[in-house]
Amino acid sequence: MLSSLIGRLVTFCTRRAPLVLAAFLALAAGSLYATTHLLGVTTDTGRMFAATLPWKQRNEAVTKLFPQNDNLMVAVIKSDIPEIGRATAKTLLETLQQDHTHFLTVRNPGADPFLEQAGLLYLDKPALASLLDSTVAASPFLSTLNADPSARGIFQTLGLIAQGVQTGQANLDSFTPELQAFSTALTNAADGHPQYLSWQNMLAGPLASMGSKYEFVVTQPRLDYTSLQPGGPAADALHRAINSLPYVREGHAQVMITGEIQLNDEEFATVAHGMTLGLITSLILVALWLIAAVRSWRVITPILITLVTGLLLTTGFAALAVGTLNLISVAFAILFVGIAVDFAIQFSVRFRAQHNPDGSLPATADALTTTGQETGHQILVAALATAAGFLAFTPTSFVGVAQLGLIAGIGMLIAFVSTITLLPALLHLFRARPIGSDVGFASAAPLDHALRRFRLPVLGIFGLLALAALVQIPKLHFDADPLHTKNPNTEGMKTLHLLEADPYSSPYSADLLVKNIQTARQDVDKLSKLPTVANVMWIGALVPQDQNAKIAMIQDTASILLPTLIPGQNQTPPDAPALRKSAADAAQALATATVMNKTPPTSPLHGIQSALAKLATAPDVLLLQTNDALTRFLPDQLTQLRTVLNPHPVSIDTIPDSLKRDYLLPDGRAMLNIHPRGTVSDNKVLYNFVHQVESVNPNISGTALEIIESAHTITHAFTIAAASALIMIAIILLVALRRLLDTALVLAPLLLSALLTVILIVSVPETLNYANIIALPLLLGVGVSFNIYFVMNWREGVRSPLTSPTARAVLFSALTTGTAFGSLAASAHPGTASMGRLLLMSLGCTLVATLVFIPALLPKREQDPF
Secondary structure (H helix, E strand, O other): OHHHHHHHHHHHHHHOHHHHHHHHHHHHHHHHHHHHHHOEEOOOHHHHOOOOOHHHHHHHHHHHHOHHHOOOEEEEEEEOOHHHHHHHHHHHHHHHHOOOOOEEEEEOHHHOHHHHHOHHHHOOHHHHHHHHHHHHHOHHHHHHHHHOOOHHHHHHHHHHHHHHHHHOOOOOHHHHHHHHHHHHHHHHHHOOOOOOOOHHHHHOHHHHHOOOOOEEEEEEEOOOOOOOOOOHHHHHHHHHHHHOOHHHHHOOEEEEEEOHHHHHHHHHHHHHHHHHHHHHHHHHHHHHHHHHHHOOHHHHHHHHHHHHHHHHHHHHHHHHHOOEEOOOHHHHHHHHHHHHHHHHHHHHHHHHOOOOOOOOOOOHHHHHHHHHHHHHHHHHHHHHHHHHHHHOOOOOOOHHHHHHHHHHHHHHHHHHHHHHOHHHHHHHHOOOOOOOOOOOOHHHHHHHHHHHHOHHHHHHHHHHHHHHHHHHHHHOOEEOOHHHHOOOOOHHHHHHHHHHOOOOOOOOOEEEEEOOHHHHHHHHHHHHOOOOEEEEEOHHHHOOOOHHHHHHHHHHHHHHHHHHHOOOOOOOOOOHHHHHHHHHHHHHHHHHHHHHOOOOOOOHHHHHHHHHHHHOOOOHHHHHHHHHHHHOOHHHHHHHHHHHOOOOOOOHHHOOHHHHOOOEOOOOOEEEEEEEOOOOOOHHHHHHHHHHHHHHOOOEEOHHHHHHHHHHHHHHHHHHHHHHHHHHHHHHHHHHHOOHHHHHHHHHHHHHHHHHHHHHHHHOOOOEEOOHHHHHHHHHHHHHHHHHHHHHHHHOOOOOHHHOHHHHHHHHHHHHHHHHHHHHHOOOOHHHHHHHHHHHHHHHHHHHHHHHHHHHHOOOOOOOOO
């Protein structure tokens, strides 16, 4: 009865072909309108999971409490020396703060005056004592430099060192690094390549190495949600500001952009390019395969029109049903092309093979009706089973695949309706005709015979492969880190990789919000003892330990140094002759001192003396450039030295709000930001870090937890959905086939293809991730579709499945589907590319199970010739 109903529907559509075409054109136009006005795309991986999940709720709650850390675009400054980085950050900050069009907030966390003044208090006492002692020892030279912060003052200071060496009163062992820095800088200048000298590295000692080696300008851009890349205008403005920075133009500083907004925009651009190119490529290659499959433009054109129309209708449904696609559901278009073309090929190949009992060719309308009666119910069962495989994922908490399941599931039903209504109408309008001859693979008859004759050994081989796959299942590895699926060659990702090695700037961290500072202190003590924790940033970390003793030590040093560092006593800046004379004098003094004191050849004094002698004869331009390079940052460093020698006691109350707001809420709750130790991009390290932190307090949030919990959510969702899909598919098959044996004949190769895919995944190897795991529902859908055709043909008496038109249709369907998926594998986006590779693997295994395993599996009948 079902076959008869579908046959009558095909007849109606054939007779009313213009009306059917007009109706579909109207629906396609409406879908196109809905797509352009209602459908959006988001690259926010956080939106791929249900908001009701506990870990998602904790993360959302923390984001609302600390909104300054959300939707960030960060400029990361890498420079030759720290002073250049700081100056570049300052200039960029001032520029962006004036741009209220593109930025809501702009800040430089590392340039807070509070941190600059309290800097020495964060050193431990031994390091502080060593630094203060060396600073006191250098006080005569600092005094000279303070009075004359120029190259002339530097040369005079080196002359004083020469006098000390000559009289034996100078012990330079503790100043070897500083002297080596002078030697390198002066040698470069004498060779005609003056380089900026870092006074911070020379004078600040261990203080210079504290914190990150990068400078950061953190912005919250105004997002343009009418654009597919909301942060695009802000990123363009930031790039313009970066290109205007003096030290960037000179090549002494490099500024790179990263952050959530930049990464999302870059990922969308990569994914959109890959999907668009993949869709166009797949449609072109599908058309080429169709030429080989049906060999007539009068059939190929209707198939392509049906395919594009069905895709438009499915896209319109997506616009109405979900509104916003994510990085997984955006793949529905290529999946639709890959699977829906199978229905059209099955119908068209069987149509081309139609002939009357006497061998004559039937009229097109009669051939279409007969084709609908013969194949319509098969395509319907395949569409329902495929849709069930996708729709089983809709109720899960993994919203990314739930969306894909809904869209693709309904898309399969749209594809079925289009195949039995629009396609016949178009075939009639294009005057396509059957050819009557056998369109199967006659050359496959020996293989058919061999598979039936040696069915037990063939089944035994597949049984061994299935057992091997079962053993390999524990080796499957799921990587939930969204960073691993992004294009590593984009600016944002390259920048992020630079930051991963630094615990203070690593993107992998855990947040813990506790009720008060006392609880925070207790948890910090426990967390600091964990081997996987590198450090814990919290409000208490900004209060130095042993302050009274450290302040007393600093005050003793200040009483000696500050009188020699009084500002405002600078000499007149030197001209070239003055620089030349002071260089010559210092070179002569050093030459005498090194000879009289028999200074070792490895001493940096020799390099300094040689460079100064060369500078004494250098052109005026080079001398002035050397003066600028050596002293550009000296006045600021002397000012900084005066600041750090005058610290004030620090308490939580004295910490400025600009710093306090990142760690303390008005109601007293305290935030702990916990940074991991080791290569946390390795999932095992990340798992250990999260589990150890949760052993102290399970109520954590943050990036690290999100990655771990995402993996749990995804694996649980796929376990439940896969079981549900198999149950629904089994029910559909039982209702359609009405025999348990026939249902088992369809499901057995389906399970085998899944196990064969496991072997390939482990052997290649291919890591599972949230992007490529959609191969599972696709495997169910395509596998069921192919298997149903063979089993239903066997029920209808087909004895040589590989020589039948169905085999031709299945092979070319697989080739067209593989072409669509192969276009994904060529994407520059690692997640999309891995999706394409895994889809190809699963498709290949499905094809082997369908064309080799099923012919051997089908039970023999008495009338079988072998």
